[in-house]
Amino acid sequence: xxxxxxxxxxxxxxxxxxxxxxxxxxxxxxxxxxxxxxxxxxxxxxxxxxxxxxxxxxxxxxxxxxxxxxxxxxxxxxxxxxxxxxxxxxxxxxxxxxxxxxxxxxxxxxxxxxxxxxxxxxxxxxxxxxxxxxxxxxxxxxxxxxxxxxxxxxxxxxxxxxxxxxxxxxxxxxxxxxxxxxxxxxxxxxxxxxxxxxxxxxxxxxxxxxxxxxxxxxxxxxxxxxxxxxxxxxxxxxxxxxxxxxxxxxxxxxxxxxxxxxxxxxxxxxxxxxxxxxxxxxxxxxxxxxxxxxxxxxxxxxxxxxxxxxxxxxxxxxxxxxxxxxxxx
Amino acid sequence: xxxxxxxxxxxxxxxxxxxxxxxxxxxxxxxxxxxxxxxxxxxxxxxxxxxxxxxxxxxxxxxxxxxxxxxxxxxxxxxxxxxxxxxxxxxxxxxxxxxxxxxxxxxxxxxxxxxxxxxxxxxxxxxxxxxxxxxxxxxxxxxxxxxxxxxxxxxxxxxxxxxxxxxxxxxxxxxxxxxxxxxxxxxxxxxxxxxxxxxxxxxxxxxxxxxxxxxxxxxxxxxxxxxxxxxxxxxxxxxxxxxxxxxxxxxxxxxxxxxxxxxxxxxxxxxxxxxxxxxxxxxxxxxxxxxxxxxxxxxxxxxxxxxxxxxxxxxxxxxxxxxxxxxxxxxxxxxxxxxxxxxxxxxxxxxxxxxxxxxxxxxxxxxxxxxxxxxxxxxxxxxxxxxxxxxxxxxxxxxxxxxxxxxxxxxxxxxxxxxxxxxxxxxxxxxxxxxxxxxxxxxxxxxxxxxxxxxxxxxxxxxxxxxxxxxxxxxxxxxxxxxxxxxxxxxxxxxxxxxxxxxxxxxx
Numbered sequence: 001x002x003x004x005x006x007x008x009x010x011x012x013x014x015x016x017x018x019x020x021x022x023x024x025x026x027x028x029x030x031x032x033x034x035x036x037x038x039x040x041x042x043x044x045x046x047x048x049x050x051x052x053x054x055x056x057x058x059x060x061x062x063x064x065x066x067x068x069x070x071x072x073x074x075x076x077x078x079x080x081x082x083x084x085x086x087x088x089x090x091x092x093x094x095x096x097x098x099x100x101x102x103x104x105x106x107x108x109x110x111x112x113x114x115x116x117x118x119x120x121x122x123x124x125x126x127x128x129x130x131x132x133x134x135x136x137x138x139x140x141x142x143x144x145x146x147x148x149x150x151x152x153x154x155x156x157x158x159x160x161x162x163x164x165x166x167x168x169x170x171x172x173x174x175x176x177x178x179x180x181x182x183x184x185x186x187x188x189x190x191x192x193x194x195x196x197x198x199x200x201x202x203x204x205x206x207x208x209x210x211x212x213x214x215x216x217x218x219x220x221x222x223x224x225x226x227x228x229x230x231x232x233x234x235x236x237x238x239x240x241x242x243x244x245x246x247x248x249x250x251x252x253x254x255x256x257x258x259x260x261x262x263x264x265x266x267x268x269x270x271x272x273x274x275x276x277x278x279x280x281x282x283x284x285x286x287x288x289x290x291x292x293x294x295x296x297x298x299x300x301x302x303x304x305x306x307x308x309x310x311x312x313x314x315x316x317x318x319x320x321x322x323x324x325x326x327x328x329x
Numbered sequence: 330x331x332x333x334x335x336x337x338x339x340x341x342x343x344x345x346x347x348x349x350x351x352x353x354x355x356x357x358x359x360x361x362x363x364x365x366x367x368x369x370x371x372x373x374x375x376x377x378x379x380x381x382x383x384x385x386x387x388x389x390x391x392x393x394x395x396x397x398x399x400x401x402x403x404x405x406x407x408x409x410x411x412x413x414x415x416x417x418x419x420x421x422x423x424x425x426x427x428x429x430x431x432x433x434x435x436x437x438x439x440x441x442x443x444x445x446x447x448x449x450x451x452x453x454x455x456x457x458x459x460x461x462x463x464x465x466x467x468x469x470x471x472x473x474x475x476x477x478x479x480x481x482x483x484x485x486x487x488x489x490x491x492x493x494x495x496x497x498x499x500x501x502x503x504x505x506x507x508x509x510x511x512x513x514x515x516x517x518x519x520x521x522x523x524x525x526x527x528x529x530x531x532x533x534x535x536x537x538x539x540x541x542x543x544x545x546x547x548x549x550x551x552x553x554x555x556x557x558x559x560x561x562x563x564x565x566x567x568x569x570x571x572x573x574x575x576x577x578x579x580x581x582x583x584x585x586x587x588x589x590x591x592x593x594x595x596x597x598x599x600x601x602x603x604x605x606x607x608x609x610x611x612x613x614x615x616x617x618x619x620x621x622x623x624x625x626x627x628x629x630x631x632x633x634x635x636x637x638x639x640x641x642x643x644x645x646x647x648x649x650x651x652x653x654x655x656x657x658x659x660x661x662x663x664x665x666x667x668x669x670x671x672x673x674x675x676x677x678x679x680x681x682x683x684x685x686x687x688x689x690x691x692x693x694x695x696x697x698x699x700x701x702x703x704x705x706x707x708x709x710x711x712x713x714x715x716x717x718x719x720x721x722x723x724x725x726x727x728x729x730x731x732x733x734x735x736x737x738x739x740x741x742x743x744x745x746x747x748x749x750x751x752x753x754x755x756x757x758x759x760x761x762x763x764x765x766x767x768x769x770x771x772x773x774x775x776x777x778x779x780x781x782x783x784x785x786x787x788x789x790x791x792x793x794x795x796x797x798x799x800x801x802x803x804x805x806x807x808x809x810x811x812x813x814x815x816x817x818x819x820x821x822x823x824x825x826x827x828x829x830x831x832x833x834x835x836x837x
Contacts, residue, residue: 182708184699191696194685200644201674201682202697202750203665262687 012270023281043276044169050250052217054268060193060260061118067243068129073225078235082146096226104218108211144233193260352401369535376546379556394418424502439464439477580826591781596620605650610636611813625804633813642674671757683747686736691717720749
């Protein structure tokens with residue numbers, strides 16, 4: 001199974017490479033390093049959000065409120081920057097992460113203490129957080145001329161030839177890899193989703209694990225909130241509307257089992273890049289946005305079918321000779 | 330195979346509705362039924378008696394078309410039949426009232442009774458009028474005036490049971506199987522049920538009645554069949570057979586030499602449980618456990634054995650009572666507390682409670698020990714692997730690598746991962762719930778040898794088991810539970826199969 005997963009991630013790398021090569025034949029310059037770096041930069045926010053989503057999904061939950069969280073947090077820091085131009089940027093970024101984490105913690109508490117199913121909780125808070133963004137701003141926009149140059153330029157600062165936004169995504173990828181594979185919390189997320197009952201019997205508090213997963217997802221959504229409004233130089237209520245589904249799609253394409261307990265950081269990143277390549281390529285080769293959505297949808301369904309088949313293979317093997325074969329294979 | 334020869338005074342001229350000949354059911358590694366013969370007669374109740382795991386449920390599943398037997402033949406009214414599905418069995422006139430009835434809370438009584446075979450109108454729609462009327466008639470026959478149109482969730486447990494019986498009788502059936510029908514009923518409700526059974530007898534139906542309780546069996550049944558280890562070891566007429574004879578048949582073989590008991594020096598008291606109570610599962614359970622001691626916990630299924638063990642492990646919490654571990658009174662609020670205190674529980678259902686199948690072997694093994702293998706919150710894979718390797722070697726775990734997912738292992742090896750995972754926590758007290766369930770006879774002895782080894786190393790062991798030979802062979806003392814209460818603690822010197830069965834069934 002591990003082999004299969006590794007195989008699967010290589011497969012995804014292969015598919016992305018083929019896609020890039022294919023698009024390059026239609027649109028010269030698509031495969032240049034500069035354009036690829038652009039695509040990565042464009043996908044950075046999705047990567048960050050997908051890693052938070054992945055952590056939640058690993059615990060057999062789902063966080064539909066990430067995009068609304070992003071919109072509220074982005075609005076909040078944009079308004080603060082506009083109102084108090086003297087505020088240091090570092091403080092604003094910390095505030096964005098803190099507000100996002102707080103909103104995520106609300107999801108987590110509702111799931112942990114009130115034992116409400118995560119999909120219901122975050123469907124509710126999705127609307128609430130968007131509503132809060134509206135109440136906060138009164139429906140008004142924060143435009144680029146209201147924001148300070150420091151606030152706007154930070155993600156674009158070039159470091160070693162790449163914008164800081166890309167570097168932040170890389171840093172988050174490394175951090176999440178350490179968290180999920182090298183900490184007790186990470187192991188607890190896999191166990192909570194892989195077999196909740198066995199996790200309880202092993203002394204793991206599933207509710208607490210989920211709470212931290214939601215808080216982490218919220219914190220990343222908060223960070224993404226700042227990055228988004230700064231990158232697109234505008235904050236309004238409907239920022240990133242529907243983007244939560246892209247994060248789920250990235251996870252599913254990347255082989256994160258929607259039933260929990262299975263998936264890797266590399267998978268989630270590749271899933272996000274896959275979507276990023278499609279989004280960037282289709283307009284270049286002249287495919288309409290509606291066809292783009294249909295194509296993304298088909299890819300997601302195909303990925304789910306693929307996942308389901310892979311997971312069925314991992315089932316218990318009753319026949320002993322088959323079991324031995326599987327182990328030695 | 331020895332067959333207790335009990336003569337049937339009326340001989341074989343009685344009519345036979347159902348006859349099963351040489352039925353065997355083989356699962357991978359386990360022979361659940363081995364050449365069983367059974368006959369059922371019209372207007373008579375035949376009691377099927379046996380320990381848990383003797384093969385009774387397997388027989389019921391064959392008769393209701395859920396399993397297809399590996400060998401043997403079934404005849405109904407002299408005609409050979411074979412059931413490929415549950416519907417085939419119903420069509421052949423076999424119906425069953427199950428131990429745990431599966432009914433639907435949100436549907437009406439009539440819908441529950443006729444689910445799947447509701448009367449239809451000319452247009453193929455459900456004929457509610459006819460359905461409600463027929464449900465009323467069925468309930469009336471059962472001397473009940475439950476309104477067929479009310480929702481099931483508004484009924485009491487006993488009334489639900491009547492609905493389940495009405496459902497079983499709503500199909501034309503000549504053979505009625507009742508699988509522990511009295512388990513959830515009070516004495517008065519049992520009397521009502523028995524009146525219904527008498528009514529069925531008068532209608533000439535043949536009834537197979539499965540029960541643990543001797544008083545009920547003698548009250549309602551004419552014939553009996555005793556199962557042991559998948560074989561029918563005795564049959565006959567109850568009126569001519571004293572209880573002692575049946576108990577001996579159930580217990581059967583001489584068990585003293587099967588599991589070599591290793592003599593272990595028993596030390597000081599490690600764990601004392603005083604007056605443990607739970608609002609619904611058990612009451613006033615007290616026992617001591619010493620260092621190096623194996624305490625068997627025996628009882629019928631549903632006697633509260635697993636429930637008390639789950640409370641000791643913090644999965645559920647007792648409403649009152651005291652737990653003292655090595656002189657210190659502890660309150661165990663969660664499995665985490667229990668593991669920290671040194672009490673661990675190896676559950677009965679290893680798949681559901683024991684393992685995260687997609688995770689690698691070594692991660693499953695280290696899961697409860699992460700605090701020890703990690704350094705300042707960060708996992709140390711090398712420590713985890715070392716831990717897993719140590720217990721894999723000790724338990725002779727066969728796997729290609731410790732990094733393969735547990736889901737790819739065979740059942741026996743999965744069991745070893747579960748046990749290894751708990752031994753790795755360095756416990757003081759280990760609770761084993763049905764440690765040899767689903768394991769073939771040969772491997773059982775190895776498991777028992779291993780349990781004795783653990784005791785010799787100074788671990789204290791609580792072993793829940795439904796298998797008498799296992800309890801008798803391995804335990805130093807035995808706590809017997811019956812219906813959530815303690816039915817006594819027996820020392821090794823006073824242990825005998827008869828004593829335990831009597832205590833467990835309340836047949837003093």
